[in-house]
Each structure stands twice: as C-alpha cells, then as structure tokens.
Amino acid sequence: MKYGARNRIKATVKSVTKGDIMSMVKLEVTAPHEMSSVLTTESVEELRLSPGDQIELVVKAIHVLPVAE
Amino acid sequence: MKYGARNRIKATVKSVTKGDIMSMVKLEVTAPHEMSSVLTTESVEELRLSPGDQIELVVKAIHVLPVAE
Amino acid sequence: MKYGARNRIKATVKSVTKGDIMSMVKLEVTAPHEMSSVLTTESVEELRLSPGDQIELVVKAIHVLPVAE
Amino acid sequence: MKYGARNRIKATVKSVTKGDIMSMVKLEVTAPHEMSSVLTTESVEELRLSPGDQIELVVKAIHVLPVAE
Amino acid sequence: MKYGARNRIKATVKSVTKGDIMSMVKLEVTAPHEMSSVLTTESVEELRLSPGDQIELVVKAIHVLPVAE
C-alpha cells in the first residue's frame, strides 16, 4: 500500500486503554527512522532551521493513524 | 516547557526545502522513543490491537510541529 | 455561508453516541460528490496518481466537522 | 489493511495539480458510503443532531489521506 | 449556522498571500473570546492546569478554517 503521507513509522504496541468513545494506544519505536514536517515558510524562517540542528517534534496523539495488516 | 501533546520526538534536521507558502523539513530520528495514538474505540476494536503487535503509524507531515529553542 | 475548505458533503444523520467528553455521529452519504485532497508533491509522485485511478480516501473521524442550520 | 480511522471512501482521481511543496488531487465519489464524525459532546448538544437530520460535513482537503495499492 | 466545533473567533482580514496551491490569510482578533482545547487526560494531568493559570495556545495555521457569509 502507498499512502499520501510522508511519515510511516514501524512501532510495537505496548498498551491499549479503551474509553467510551476514544481509546489510547501506546507504542514503542526502536528503529531509527525519518520524519517530515510541513509548515509555513514564515515559520521555517522564524525557526531558522539548518541541517544538523537538534529539534523536537510535537505531534498530538489524535493525528497518529495506526495501520495494521 | 510542557505540551498538551503525547508525542515529543527528538530529531535532527537533514534538509529544508522552501516553497512559496509552505516548506518541508526532513529529519532523522535515531533514539528509540514512545508514541501514542488516540483513535475511536470502534477503530481500536476493528484493528484488534494487543501488546506486542507490530504495526505502522502513518502521520501526515502537516501534523508534525517542530519546536526549537 | 462560504467555507475555507474544499470538502462539503451532504449527509444524513444515522446515529449519535454520546461519551463523557467526545461523541460520535454516524452519517449516510448517498449523493455522488467531489472530494479534494492536499498532500505533499513528494507523496503525490510516490502514489503516481493519474486521472481515472481508483483509490481510497482515509479520513480520521475527528477531522470531520458537522455543520447544521 | 486495517486503518485506525472511521472513514474510508472509494474515489476516482479526476485531476492532479502539482505545486512546489504541496499538490492538490480532485476526486469523484459515486458510491453511497458512510461517514463518521467525532466532536465534543458539548458541540453535539448544541447542534441537537438526531437520526434523519440532513447536515453538511466540512473537511479541509489537508485532512484527506489518499491510499493506493 | 451551527458548527460542530468549540472555537468560533471573529476576526478581520489583514492580508492575503496567494501561493500556487496553498495561500495564507492573516487576521486581527480584537474582541475578547473564549477558546476550548481537547487533549488527552494524561496530557492535562502532566500540565497540571487549574483555573487562573496563564498558558499559551499553539495552533497550526492549517487548522484554522475561515467562514464568510
């Protein structure tokens, strides 16, 4: 399958907590992987990112889509 | 700083490609890390996830927020 | 009303399930309609999409905004 | 494949417009299909949705993920 | 119109910058208004939020939907 998304991360399920409507899944990622971020050019200029910079990527859990076979 | 988000991933910038309005940043993640996903309980039941399962996490690049000091 | 969004889909409510904080609404869409997707040019090239291709569109329920009069 | 998302819509590609960083794909959906929306219980109560109601679903194109084989 | 969204903010357009696929609109908000955030209960506990706390709300521009009559 090919996805119209830049980030595909292999992960191992650690726990599943079910709620009434929403549930949370926690996962472990051990293999090194790439990530991509798309943001406004204005933001990228404010951040002054250049190759080699160490930064942090923040992602709300609601935006992470699990896919299983 | 504390964020109202479950996922914080340390990453190293590899490249920055600037476009007219939006830009793309590619990053490398080498340290093992946790991830969390929130989805409907219905989806979690369809996926039948249990601890130890190997799955894939798909995240659109637009949902990845870079944070730098 | 005019919305800054490409997708407006007429739908009929089938069920409403209320939870403590979040609720889920299920709907039926019977009329043919258009949809638009915005993704990175890199992703579009990987998918090699061309007119006539049959694909699937995946949308998390959290990204669907109901509007009623 | 199983996805942690409630909405999977079969669609036919009509056009692809490539930009510098982002691209837009337009699609046609002809088969009737279901959709699900997750929103706050407060919002659902304000909307007073009940089965049979005709509403509109608004989705930003950026939240539509194409998946192809 | 009623929206299945907690945040509706009155704003005045300051500028519009058009790009090939995406555009950016800048706006001014002068009237005091409410905002709501939904996040995991885990995150809310880590943030230890209580009434009266001064915090910052971060929202990617892509998640802001303009609506005009």
Added chain:
Amino acid sequence: MKYGARNRIKATVKSVTKGDIMSMVKLEVTAPHEMSSVLTTESVEELRLSPGDQIELVVKAIHVLPVAE
C-alpha cells in the same frame, strides 16, 4: 521556545473537565492577537477575502495545543 506554528495565543484557564481518555479545557482570551490561516488558493478565491473583511474562524478544539511552563 520557537514553534513551527503561526498561532500563539495567550489565554487564561477557566475550567478543566476530565474524561476517561480525553479532557476539555476552557480558556479566556482577552488580549487582542493575530491569527493566520492556511487554506487552498482555490478556497481563498471562492471566499474572495480582502483586507478589512469581517469573517469567522472555526477551529476544532482538538487542534488547540496548550503549552505551559
């Protein structure tokens, strides 16, 4: 800290309602502030936005990220 996001809004917590998996935080925004929206150029043309126009910005609560020190 610098964020790859155009919108940073100072807010005061009014209430916190905890649910099983997700929680809702209500906030008050009193200081005038800017906002930015990114949307397709097609949408911006349909909306015919020009400086001075009064519009409304709709944001789902799930897309609002609280950040605290």
